[in-house]
Amino acid sequence: MSTNLKYLSLGILVFQTTSLVLTMRYSRTLKEEGPRYLSSTAVVVAELLKIMACLLLVYKDSKCSLRALNRVLHDEILNKPMETLKLAIPSGIYTLQNNLLYVALSNLDAATYQVTYQLKILTTALFSVSMLSKKLGVYQWLSLVILMTGVAFVQWPSDSQEIDSKELSAGSQFVGLMAVLTACFSSGFAGVYFEKILKETKQSVWIRNIQLVSFSLEPSL
Numbered sequence: 001m002s003t004n005l006k007y008l009s010l011g012i013l014v015f016q017t018t019s020l021v022l023t024m025r026y027s028r029t030l031k032e033e034g035p036r037y038l039s040s041t042a043v044v045v046a047e048l049l050k051i052m053a054c055l056l057l058v059y060k061d062s063k064c065s066l067r068a069l070n071r072v073l074h075d076e077i078l079n080k081p082m083e084t085l086k087l088a089i090p091s092g093i094y095t096l097q098n099n100l101l102y103v104a105l106s107n108l109d110a111a112t113y114q115v116t117y118q119l120k121i122l123t124t125a126l127f128s129v130s131m132l133s134k135k136l137g138v139y140q141w142l143s144l145v146i147l148m149t150g151v152a153f154v155q156w157p158s159d160s161q162e163i164d165s166k167e168l169s170a171g172s173q174f175v176g177l178m179a180v181l182t183a184c185f186s187s188g189f190a191g192v193y194f195e196k197i198l199k200e201t202k203q204s205v206w207i208r209n210i211q212l213v214s215f216s217l218e219p220s221l
Contacts, residue, residue, distance in 0.1 A: 028102065058207065104176045121147060127189050
């Protein structure tokens with residue numbers, strides 16, 4: 001049962017990640033009358049939905065009691081200001097990253113973006129080694145080398161890129177590439193930093209996400 005749930009979760013994650021990239025790319029390149037929506041607005045709405053979802057989950061864990069929910073939020077967030085402040089750094093980085101992803105998708109095709117953004121696996125591995133003292137095996141390092149090779153091949157010019165040159169100039173492609181590379185490094189650092197905090201405390205991941213959003217809403221706005 002646990003194995004089936006593991007593969008089901010993996011399948012849902014792959015579907016969600018792929019569909020997210022395609023819908024974001026479509027929404028940023030859809031040609032309609034009038035200006036496009038602001039990417040910063042989309043980031044703010046996503047953060048609001050995230051904090052609503054986390055509050056609902058904490059409410060459920062509190063046996064659907066508003067008094068218990070209020071007590072948990074007060075005890076875990078307000079009464080632990082130093083623990084809450086630890087999330088200020090990754091929340092700011094995540095805000096920057098989320099905005100950069102919209103910039104990248106506005107200037108790169110979905111396939112190039114999706115493959116290039118997988119470099120976050122490499123940056124996460126490097127930060128894990130340096131910050132968490134993790135040790136990677138030979139096959140893991142080999143996998144990272146193969147990943148870098150794949151990203152390099154995706155960036156290699158091809159005939160199909162000439163067709164898209166009317167829509168995406170070399171300058172815009174460079175902006176998109178720099179945006180996604182910066183997002184990779186910010187994602188790797190923030191992810192490992194967040195993991196380090198989660199392992200050092202006993203607070204639930206939902207409480208930690210509420211703390212994250214509480215710091216990310218201000219710069220997003």
